[in-house]
Amino acid sequence: MPLKVNEIFYSIQGESSFIGIPCVFVRLTGCNLRCSYCDTRYAYEEGTLWDIPDILDRISSYHCPLVEITGGEPLIQKETPLLIRDLLDRGCHVLLETNGSRPIRTIDERCVRIVDIKCPSSGESRSNDYRNLDDLTGQDEIKFVLGERKDYEFAKEILISRNLANRISHPPIFSPVTNSLDPKKLVRWILEDHLPVRFQLQLHKILWGNDVRGV
Numbered sequence: 095m096p097l098k099v100n101e102i103f104y105s106i107q108g109e110s111s112f113i114g115i116p117c118v119f120v121r122l123t124g125c126n127l128r129c130s131y132c133d134t135r136y137a138y139e140e141g142t143l144w145d146i147p148d149i150l151d152r153i154s155s156y157h158c159p160l161v162e163i164t165g166g167e168p169l170i171q172k173e174t175p176l177l178i179r180d181l182l183d184r185g186c187h188v189l190l191e192t193n194g195s196r197p198i199r200t201i202d203e204r205c206v207r208i209v210d211i212k213c214p215s216s217g218e219s220r221s222n223d224y225r226n227l228d229d230l231t232g233q234d235e236i237k238f239v240l241g242e243r244k245d246y247e248f249a250k251e252i253l254i255s256r257n258l259a260n261r262i263s264h265p266p267i268f269s270p271v272t273n274s275l276d277p278k279k280l281v282r283w284i285l286e287d288h289l290p291v292r293f294q295l296q297l298h299k300i301l302w303g304n305d306v307r308g309v
């Protein structure tokens with residue numbers, strides 16, 4: 095069965111602990127959520143059907159060992175676990191960016207699963223499936239994208255009550271919604287509360303601008 099693909103491109107990883115490393119991105123079409131701040135609405139519908147061998151060929155043409163599967167929401171397509179397993183079997187280092195509403199346990203543990211926990215201002219915080227937290231391996235990553243103070247309080251509460259910093263080897267990531275929450279404000283809050291998190295900005299947007307696709 096084919097996968098619906100929005101875009102495949104080669105860029106600098108702009109998020110996660112892999113920030114700054116060359117990476118091939120496979121952006122899959124379709125999403126089950128509608129976050130208020132989503133910067134990838136063009137991936138909700140647009141895309142073409144690709145067989146897995148053709149995706150693998152395109153990826154290998156970039157001669158890059160790091161591959162990220164993103165979207166849209168990658169876990170709503172049935173074939174995504176197979177694509178990821180095939181990439182891992184070929185020796186790729188694979189990252190999965192997921193909204194955390196679908197079970198990550200369907201994905202090979204050799205893959206780094208980057209799980210977003212949606213905050214109130216996204217309008218999708220009821221979609222979080224917290225059972226995913228029990229399935230994290232040490233190399234997986236957790237991320238909060240924050241639009242306002244209420245989101246920060248929400249993320250802080252989950253961080254502490256669910257002991258997130260001790261479930262994974264990298265610090266959980268706190269990022270501001272780009273061009274919405276003042277990044278300096280977020281940094282001040284983190285420092286005031288001495289939170290064991292990693293503040294992060296979307297590097298690709300700093301480099302190339304906000305609405306540029308394929309970067």
Ligand SMILES: C[S@@+](CC[C@H](N)C(=O)[O-])C[C@H]1O[C@@H](n2cnc3c(N)ncnc32)[C@H](O)[C@@H]1O
Pocket residue numbers: 125131132133134164165166167168191192193194210237239269270271272296
């Ligand atoms: C476009 S989503 C695709 C993967 C998956 N649907 C998810 O939400 O994690 C990739 C990442 O971009 C983040 N993101 C989307 N719009 C953003 C914005 N305006 N500012 C900052 N981060 C944003 C999401 O929270 C997510 O961590």
Ligand SMILES: Nc1nc2[nH]cc(C(=O)O)c2c(=O)[nH]1
Pocket residue numbers: 105106107108109119134164165191298309
């Ligand atoms: N350069 C770059 N890095 C990214 N990291 C995660 C992205 C995503 O949209 O999931 C992304 C993206 O769209 N571009």
Ligand code: SF4
Pocket residue numbers: 125126127128129132133134135165166167193
């Ligand atoms: S889950 Fe990801 S792709 Fe879907 S609407 Fe939210 S940010 Fe956009």
Ligand SMILES: [Mg+2]
Pocket residue numbers: 133134
């Ligand atoms: Mg993006």
